[in-house]
Amino acid sequence: MVKQLAIISGKGGTGKTTLTSSFVALAENAVIADCDVDAADMHLILHPEIFETHDFYGLKVATINKGLCTGCGKCAANCRFAAITKYMDIDVYKCEGCAVCEYVCPENAIGMVEKKAGEYYCSNTRFGPMVHAKLGAGEEASGKLVSNVKRRAHELASEKEKDMIIIDGPPGTGCAVIAAITGTDLVLIVTEPTVSGIHDLERVLLLVEHFRIPALVCINKYDINEEISRHIIDYCRGRCVGVAGSLPYDVTPLDAMVDGKAVVEYCENEFSSRLRSLWSEVISQMKGMP
Known part of the structure; x- marks a missing residue:
């Protein structure tokens, strides 16, 4: 049975793609689904070779x-x-x-x-097959496009005998996020130690809990405000949600992205080591699921 992992956050810029790109580099047999269709950027790191293009009508x-x-x-x-x-x-x-x-x-x-509102693509990358999309400027129905991306990712997983789909989700709590997390086995929520980060985390957790999907939390840039990081850990403990890991503020993700690489393939340092530990924690959680 194909397992699904979705990486989401309450807002953009928290580091979802940084985590996801390293996860797909570490995964042994996965399909990648870039479901942030309004601002897809996984292709900037994975350099996909498109072999299939589909028109999307919203x-x-x-x-x-x-x-x-x-x-x-x-x-x-x-x-x-x-x-x-x-x-x-x-x-x-x-x-x-x-x-x-x-x-x-x-x-x-x-x-x-019918009006064409965008396109979605199937590609080959150095880490395996990927499905990604491009929604036209100002177009609606992003949730429907996300559903198309996930459906094609499932088909590729079956065709190529993959055992996992790793989803780079959109930010927020809207229709596209709901479409991205629907049917997933685990959601990893990326947050930051700021007042707005706490607020966004609360909203995303309410959404995930509503759909009864197991969740883990990752605190990115935990050391910019360790007091709020401790508050987030206490808050998650009170909600019976595990904190899978914390990542420090570091320029490594930026350097890796400029070089067009995932962090774990770019270098070996404390940041990449923490990413590997985070991945191990996520995989351990998923292996324990029925």
Whole structure:
């Protein structure tokens, strides 16, 4: 059975991709799924060779048949997004696909059509197969795209007999995050020792607990405020959530990223050693699961 590990956080920039890239370097038989579709960056480290491209269609948008339209204006009057111009044209950047205009049109001149919103890809990397995506600027339905990425990752895992899917998740607690963690066996939450970091951790834990998914926590840059780090550890203990490891503030991740490498393949130092220990703790937890 394929195990799924998702790495998420309450906000961007906490170090999810730094951890995930090293995890996939250490994993022996995994598929990588970059589910941060709004700002995918795993490809910057793994340099994938794309062998498969799929178009992604999100929300449908309205279109007006000018041959049937009488210009009565009912569609524009009922569009709460002001997506219909005075010339009875559709502004696709404003249209939310609600189909009210189609419903109220007395001439049946309006229909809903598919609109390409991005792409997702299957690639080969030096650490194994990867599925990643690119959502168009300003496009919606990121959760649906994440689901497509995960579905294809599952298919690749079956095809190539992989035993794990490692998910680089999006930040926050929105639809894309819910799609990323749905069905996973374990979630690793990356946080930082700041007041906002505590707040974000609380929100993410509430989300994970709602879906009854086991969770571990990693405190990144723990030494920038060790008092708050201790508070996070106490808070997690009170919620019966394990702290799998703490990482110090270090320039190694930046240097490794500039060199296009995962930290554990870039160098051997205290930071990479802690990453290896963190991975061992995560794997130990997952092996103990049914």
